[in-house]
Amino acid sequence: MQIHKDYNLSKLNTFGISAKAKFFVEIKSETDLKELFDTPEFKNSKKLFLGGGSNVLFTKDFDGLVVLNKLKGVEILKEDSQNVFIRSMGGEMWHDFVTFTVERGLWGVENLALIPGTVGAAPMQNIGAYGVELRDVLENVEAFNIKTGEKKIFSQKECKLGYRDSVFKNELKDQYFISAVTFKLSKIENKNITYKVLQEYLVKNKIEVKNSKDISDAIGSIRKSKLPDPKIIGNAGSFFKNVFIDSKKFEELKSKYPEIPSFREDEEIVNPVRGREGSQRPSASNGIKIPAGWLIEQCGWKGKRLGNVGVHEKQALVLVNHGGATGEEVLTLANKIIADVKEKFGLELVLEVNLI
């Protein structure tokens, strides 16, 4: 384990933003982590844990220690006639984990195929796509308290997973490092192909779903055809979350904009990045969801460019780095979009991306 100084992070974030970390370290084992806890760099600096860097925006250099999670290993813990419990270390790439499960004929994470990033970051925002969320399959999360060095196992309930949200983004923000995640997957067919685009793809390509791999392959193809590839154009997927409103506000907007798309609990929402987000379970008081992409598009931002940054031409939720952008430029664009949506609709867009 080597601690580097003034480390360039531009290749470690999918936005491709150039930023430096005062200190940088890669950890490959829990022993590395325990050793790291005793170093002065860890004790005396603020810390940032990084996985694939696919949900962060560096707005400036990081004046502290960046810890890159490279904890590897996947093991089957136990199984019964219906379920298999699999523990994955947090530094495994999410899609590799999906591949591991579908190759074994297991059901549960196939709809989440090709989401960038690591297993360890997945609970942070309860990743979701095409009708499935992490919470549907999460058994527990192992995490180290970065002050005491003690490991705690968080049950699914304790993780407080919500729409792109968890306890780790709120009351326990910056307090835990997620080292491993255990999943409960099904041996018994449990397919979720209700999402319209997925259904259409299966019909068009005459695919009869026989196993979970058929679904993960289909989703992989759909995502490749719809989403900007960060290797080609820097981005972090959806920059903003969708918006929940109550029925009073909805009626007010509907009278002004009769075509406004809206979704109630258990209905499909078509997010350009992740398809249907069915299991959002919004609270009854704020139970109507408005796609943020539509709001942004209505303000005329889709496909617009401001210098080195812009809004993707096909996906208004995705902000892109056309090359050489700074995090500040992306943030300026995001703030203009937020202000326009606020002015036109009286709605507050919230960032999905983590600002660093």
Ligand SMILES: Cc1cc2nc3c(=O)[nH]c(=O)nc-3n(C[C@H](O)[C@H](O)[C@H](O)COP(=O)(O)OP(=O)(O)OC[C@H]3O[C@@H](n4cnc5c(N)ncnc54)[C@H](O)[C@@H]3O)c2cc1C
């Ligand atoms: C093209 C594209 C498509 C995407 N599609 C989707 C999608 O369909 N659904 C979806 O939900 N998301 C999507 N995302 C967002 C992103 O892939 C997920 O949020 C992913 O889980 C981030 O993983 P990561 O390892 O890259 O996290 P990072 O970006 O490295 O980190 C994200 C946050 O988690 C923290 N963190 C990371 N690892 C740990 C850890 N081990 N312990 C504690 N904190 C940690 C970081 O400090 C940071 O605050 C997409 C992103 C892109 C670029």
